[in-house]
Amino acid sequence: MLEFAEKSCLIRIDTSKCDSCESKACADACKKYARGLLGIDDQGRASITHRSDDEVLRLGTECLACEFACKFRGKDAIRIEVPVSGLDEYLKKRSLA
Numbered sequence: 412m413l414e415f416a417e418k419s420c421l422i423r424i425d426t427s428k429c430d431s432c433e434s435k436a437c438a439d440a441c442k443k444y445a446r447g448l449l450g451i452d453d454q455g456r457a458s459i460t461h462r463s464d465d466e467v468l469r470l471g472t473e474c475l476a477c478e479f480a481c482k483f484r485g486k487d488a489i490r491i492e493v494p495v496s497g498l499d500e501y502l503k504k505r506s507l508a
């Protein structure tokens with residue numbers, strides 16, 4: 412399991428699923444729609460080991476492209492959590508919770 416944080420979101424990748432993934436679509440999407448933060452390591456798994464901690468924070472655009480690419484062209488291994496401060500209270504106030 413690979414887990415890392417960008418400025419306001421948390422990314423979890425079940426890298427055991429990468430072994431059977433032929434597309435490696437996450438890295439292509441990250442390069443195409445963002446800044447190429449996510450890469451593929453020499454074992455064929457999604458990785459950020461080629462980046463420093465500072466680069467992870469600086470290059471992350473929170474675009475969610477890797478999650479969509481993996482869901483539709485990979486093995487659905489990526490989950491991104493984007494906490495929204497005050498959302499629970501808002502939904503409760505509007506009787507939507």
Ligand code: SF4
Nearest residue numbers: 429432436437481485
């Ligand atoms: S697309 Fe998904 S399953 Fe494929 S290498 Fe990337 S994270 Fe792993």
